[in-house]
Amino acid sequence: MWPDEFAARYRAAGYWTGETFGAWLRRLAAENGDRPAADGLTYRELDERADRLAAGLGELGLARGDRVVVHLPNGAAFLEAVFALFRLGALPVFALPAHRSSEIAHLRSASGAAAYLTSRALETPWDGLVVRAEEPPYAPPRDLDGPEPGDVAFLQLSGGSTGLPKLIPRTHDDYLYSVRAGAGICGLGPSTVYLCALPVAHNFPLSSPGVLGVLHAGGRVVMAPDPSPETAFALIERERVTMTALVPPLAQLWLDAAARTRRDLSSLRLLQVGGARLAPDVARRVPSVLGCRLQQVFGMAEGLVNYTRLDDPDDIVLTTQGRPASPDDEVLVVDDDDRPLPDGETGHLLTRGPYTIRRYHGDADPAAFTADGFYRTGDLVRRLPTGHLVVEGRAKDVINRGGEKVSPEEVEGHLLAHPGVLDAAVVPAPDPYLGERAHAFVVPRNGPLTGAELRRFLRERGVAAYKIPDRVECVAAFPVTGVGKTSKRELRATLGARLRGGE
Numbered sequence: 001m002w003p004d005e006f007a008a009r010y011r012a013a014g015y016w017t018g019e020t021f022g023a024w025l026r027r028l029a030a031e032n033g034d035r036p037a038a039d040g041l042t043y044r045e046l047d048e049r050a051d052r053l054a055a056g057l058g059e060l061g062l063a064r065g066d067r068v069v070v071h072l073p074n075g076a077a078f079l080e081a082v083f084a085l086f087r088l089g090a091l092p093v094f095a096l097p098a099h100r101s102s103e104i105a106h107l108r109s110a111s112g113a114a115a116y117l118t119s120r121a122l123e124t125p126w127d128g129l130v131v132r133a134e135e136p137p138y139a140p141p142r143d144l145d146g147p148e149p150g151d152v153a154f155l156q157l158s159g160g161s162t163g164l165p166k167l168i169p170r171t172h173d174d175y176l177y178s179v180r181a182g183a184g185i186c187g188l189g190p191s192t193v194y195l196c197a198l199p200v201a202h203n204f205p206l207s208s209p210g211v212l213g214v215l216h217a218g219g220r221v222v223m224a225p226d227p228s229p230e231t232a233f234a235l236i237e238r239e240r241v242t243m244t245a246l247v248p249p250l251a252q253l254w255l256d257a258a259a260r261t262r263r264d265l266s267s268l269r270l271l272q273v274g275g276a277r278l279a280p281d282v283a284r285r286v287p288s289v290l291g292c293r294l295q296q297v298f299g300m301a302e303g304l305v306n307y308t309r310l311d312d313p314d315d316i317v318l319t320t321q322g323r324p325a326s327p328d329d330e331v332l333v334v335d336d337d338d339r340p341l342p343d344g345e346t347g348h349l350l351t352r353g354p355y356t357i358r359r360y361h362g363d364a365d366p367a368a369f370t371a372d373g374f375y376r377t378g379d380l381v382r383r384l385p386t387g388h389l390v391v392e393g394r395a396k397d398v399i400n401r402g403g404e405k406v407s408p409e410e411v412e413g414h415l416l417a418h419p420g421v422l423d424a425a426v427v428p429a430p431d432p433y434l435g436e437r438a439h440a441f442v443v444p445r446n447g448p449l450t451g452a453e454l455r456r457f458l459r460e461r462g463v464a465a466y467k468i469p470d471r472v473e474c475v476a477a478f479p480v481t482g483v484g485k486t487s488k489r490e491l492r493a494t495l496g497a498r499l500r501g502g503e
């Protein structure tokens with residue numbers, strides 16, 4: 001993935017330490033033994049279970065290099081499963097709990113997965129090897145060849161780039177570095193108690209510094225079955241949680257609920273918010289209402305993660321999305337012709353570094369990378385002289401629905417599969433709570449169509465609920481650009497104007 005000279009530099013700098021996830025957990029178990037790791041499991045138990053599950057998965061025929069779709073809710077079983085796969089050198093392909101049959105089928109075909117590791121509550125149809133978390137096929141541990149530190153450890157789903165969701169290959173070396181860097185920035189230690197409220201398979205709660213960062217520091221992970229204030233506040237009180245991570249709409253929900261709760265939230269020291277734009281007035285309420293520090297996190301599953309620092313001045317924490325985790329993260333802000341812009345001007349964010357990919361799995365979408373290996377994030381940012389980035393917008397065709405990324409192209413494809421739909425265009429509509437929601441414009445083929453009917457059609461096709469357009473509107477025709485393409489810009493403007501008109 002990285003040219004030799006870069007790999008050599010990242011090793012020499014101590015970023016890539018040559019450890020695999022399997023060896024890493026073994027070391028943590030030796031260091032932390034009977035200390036609690038996650039959800040009632042000690043470090044040693046997690047390590048032993050990963051060994052026994054790896055052996056059992058091996059007996060079922062899984063081997064190094066195989067891909068396995070992992071579709072599990074938050075819980076210790078997720079950690080057991082992925083560490084078992086890491087030990088085998090098989091690659092987890094991370095699905096989100098919200099995913100349904102259409103997403104699982106896409107992950108399967110894009111990765112060529114050999115098996116599906118799931119739980120009864122989430123399971124979707126799969127023709128082939130299915131392993132359920134309720135019946136883990138443990139077997140006596142045995143020696144396994146295992147992967148190399150430079151091998152791809154897993155495939156993560158891209159939320160960030162235009163088109164159908166792509167798979168992101170992350171190596172043991174690069175991912176462990178991003179986890180260690182994040183753990184240092186957030187000051188994690190053995191007394192850290194992290195509440196995993198977001199779905200653990202997502203890059204943010206998994207690695208920024210998230211569950212893996214807390215394990216690295218010898219801390220304790222508490223898995224929340226859902227991120228509602230009711231569930232989370234009870235866990236914070238009972239487990240004396242010190243830190244958690246949320247997307248902006250949840251932060252808003254928690255702030256509203258915290259003002260009325262009887263739960264004791266006083267153990268909370270740090271709230272990380274990221275995944276989508278955080279409004280400054282919501283940011284401002286975090287310290288006063290929750291009594292803890294705020295950290296903004298602007299990251300992407302492709303790599304680069306920016307954090308505001310714990311000792312940054314308040315105005316930086318409230319109004320920027322942080323600065324890169326690594327001194328060797330290279331960040332360029334460029335104009336439409338890839339010419340670098342001075343600090344303070346808004347442009348396209350390009351990046352490369354010791355934990356940012358240089359290609360997608362199967363070389364999908366090569367245009368997302370420059371000739372010299374920078375990833376085109378699709379984000380429009382402005383850089384301050386301090387190096388902090390402010391996210392100003394987006395150039396890619398993605399809807400960021402409160403942190404959940406929706407590809408309009410994917411949803412349009414599903415809508416076009418309906419026999420009554422001649423054309424479809426999905427665009428973001430401003431929303432005070434989610435930031436954006438999805439609005440589908442549809443041209444019916446013959447006769448009227450209702451939004452309810454189309455939404456039902458998408459549900460029945462097995463599309464995740466968060467991708468189903470919040471509104472569906474039938475129109476006679478789409479506005480077109482000079483070259484005859486559907487003008488999404490004009491459709492977006494229509495929605496914006498309506499909102500301003502109070503419609």
Ligand code: J2J
Binds near residue numbers: 158204208273298394
């Ligand atoms: C505005 N937009 C943001 C922010 C991400 C940590 C945190 C988040 C993600 C994530 C992650 C944003 N303000 N604070 O992987 O490790 C938008 C950008 C970005 C895209 C990436 C992590 N934080 N975004 O959200 O892969 O548009 O990762 O390119 O899901 O989310 O989405 P994703």
